Amino acid sequence: NAGVTQTPKFQVLKTGQSMTLQCAQDMNHEYMSWYRQDPGMGLRLIHYSVGAGITDQGEVPNGYNVSRSTTEDFPLRLLSAAPSQTSVYFCASSQTGGLSYGYTFGSGTRLTVV
Amino acid sequence: KNEVEQSPQNLTAQEGEFITINCSYSVGISALHWLQQHPGGGIVSLFMLSSGKKKHGRLIATINIQEKHSSLHITASHPRDSAVYICAVRETSGSRLTFGEGTQLTVNP
Numbered sequence: 001n002a003g004v005t006q007t008p009k010f011q012v013l014k015t016g017q018s019m020t021l022q023c024a025q026d027m028n029h030e031y032m033s034w035y036r037q038d039p040g041m042g043l044r045l046i047h048y049s050v051g052a053g054i055t056d057q058g059e060v061p062n063g064y065n066v067s068r069s070t071t072e073d074f075p076l077r078l079l080s081a082a083p084s085q086t087s088v089y090f091c092a093s094s095q096t097g098g099l100s101y102g103y104t105f106g107s108g109t110r111l112t113v114v
Numbered sequence: 115k116n117e118v119e120q121s122p123q124n125l126t127a128q129e130g131e132f133i134t135i136n137c138s139y140s141v142g143i144s145a146l147h148w149l150q151q152h153p154g155g156g157i158v159s160l161f162m163l164s165s166g167k168k169k170h171g172r173l174i175a176t177i178n179i180q181e182k183h184s185s186l187h188i189t190a191s192h193p194r195d196s197a198v199y200i201c202a203v204r205e206t207s208g209s210r211l212t213f214g215e216g217t218q219l220t221v222n223p
């Protein structure tokens with residue numbers, strides 16, 4: 001089925017460990033983004049990309065890196081995990097240009113840093 | 115002050131009631147989205163609006179661009195409507211979405 005695929009669904013990390021959250025979409029969407037969701041707060045943008053080779057920071061980029069080598073994939077890297085990065089992470093994609101598009105979200109990754 | 119404010123934060127209703135969730139925003143937008151997040155966490159896009167009104171089944175979304183306000187209505191609410199409803203705006207300056215904190219709706223049988 002077409003959509004946004006996030007892996008893993010759950011992850012527990014120790015402080016200081018690194019990991020990559022994977023996000024892939026098969027809809028040829030130009031725009032991809034990563035959000036984190038914390039209790040009592042709205043979804044916050046971490047990083048986004050408007051196309052292959054182009055990335056930019058969002059609202060809360062510190063501690064995270066991204067790359068966009070292909071249209072399909074937009075991995076999020078935690079270089080040295082901290083307890084403050086315990087959260088639920090969502091990847092989303094959409095077409096850019098014009099107004100007639102919506103966003104498709106992945107199913108989320110629940111990350112716990114101990 | 116958040117750029118996107120939702121009210122109420124929590125809402126409990128009895129099955130069959132008419133539900134209204136409000137969203138106000140302070141930035142210029144090109145589109146407003148209503149999203150639904152069920153227990154278990156998946157997020158589904160319900161509506162995207164740039165003007166007027168849209169209807170899908172028992173759900174109705176309206177937007178008033180001049181007043182920077184949108185409402186999501188649920189008619190004949192049902193326990194399966196229990197979820198968090200999230201308002202998000204796409205600012206005119208780009209593709210980014212800014213999200214409200216969400217409204218937790220519980221519909222009791």
